[in-house]
Amino acid sequence: MSLRATYVRAPDRRAQDLIDACARALARHGAGGVSVRTICADAGVSPGLLRHYFEGIDDLVAATYAHVGAAVADALDAAVAAAGPDPRARLAAYVNASFRPPIATQDLLSTWLAFWSLVKSDPAIAALHRDIYAGYRVALEALLLDAGMAAADVGQAAIAITALVDGLWLELSLDAGVFGAEEAAAIAARWLSVWLPE
Amino acid sequence: MSLRATYVRAPDRRAQDLIDACARALARHGAGGVSVRTICADAGVSPGLLRHYFEGIDDLVAATYAHVGAAVADALDAAVAAAGPDPRARLAAYVNASFRPPIATQDLLSTWLAFWSLVKSDPAIAALHRDIYAGYRVALEALLLDAGMAAADVGQAAIAITALVDGLWLELSLDAGVFGAEEAAAIAARWLSVWLPE
């Protein structure tokens, strides 16, 4: 006479279920508000299952960062590809995509903020951050070069552009009512034109 | 026969001791790594004392944000005052001070990042953030106006400048090796000159 709940196996998608639930928890509660129990409840599984698919909750958070980071990179790449062959259009598309869905959504930006908050205290997140940001920087530098910028300038330009994008993400995430993604995109476009005049 | 530790009373500075210890903990461990025990150990007092001076740990974190926020505002004001009467010099000093001690230190920027990470999940921090950032924006807008910017433009300029400063703070905090405060200050000065040409 068992009172244990029935279930349907879905091993193919459990890890992703947990990653998605983790991203939602990070967005809603910040890094400090995630726990094995809240994530697993959201994913519709028992708390012990997390350990079957991940080493522990820290491993899950890292996997979530890797996943969201890849999704952002994919969205940026898709925007560049859709812009066609013109180097300047591709560059503008890269920057502009940061302020469009699927990137500029409250959920993703809030999740991103949670990852930032973990960089100083979690070595695995710090390593991921380094790799992910290096990837974005390499891509941005290549686009800047293709658009005609002198090689000596692309380093600082990439830093400056990345800083403004991150800052705008931060403000969009924290102060959703003060201004919107359209305005952010216009500000970023203006900054881009400073570094690469017509 | 008591084994209880001896102590010296210092009620005048206990609250501040706790605030300083809280700031250090936030900088070192992020928001998720602070606890009553770690803060009080750092402050050299017993864990129960926190509740004597603050409603609870959340109240202490909020008091720490108020304190650090006021320290930043004071540093910005001091830089403006030291710049003399010229409106453009005062504006430049305001922006530049963001990249000088006592603001652009690893500890303060890391503490700041921790506060950002709490805005979405802690209503008291959110309210403080709103007030603190409104204060900075009002001050910046006034300086922009004094420097000759059209009233219709100061809103967006303040947002744009704040976003870049925050973004640079974030990068300085997370990637201390990639570039430094001098470079950040130069980038910010360039952005300022975009919004207020000579």
Next chain:
DNA sequence: CCCCTTGTTGCACAACTGTATAATCTTGTC
């Protein structure tokens, strides 16, 4: 139907959390 593999549940456990509070120590006043 039976058997086996494995995905999953539910919970035990040690450790940690914030809060509350009794007891005690310090120190200023008389």
Next chain:
DNA sequence: GACAAGATTATACAGTTGTGCAACAAGGGG
């Protein structure tokens, strides 16, 4: 010295945390 106020210590407590794991249920194959 005696006493009182209050600063402080140390710890109890209920609740939560991540991890580990026994037990069981699902489902595929024979």
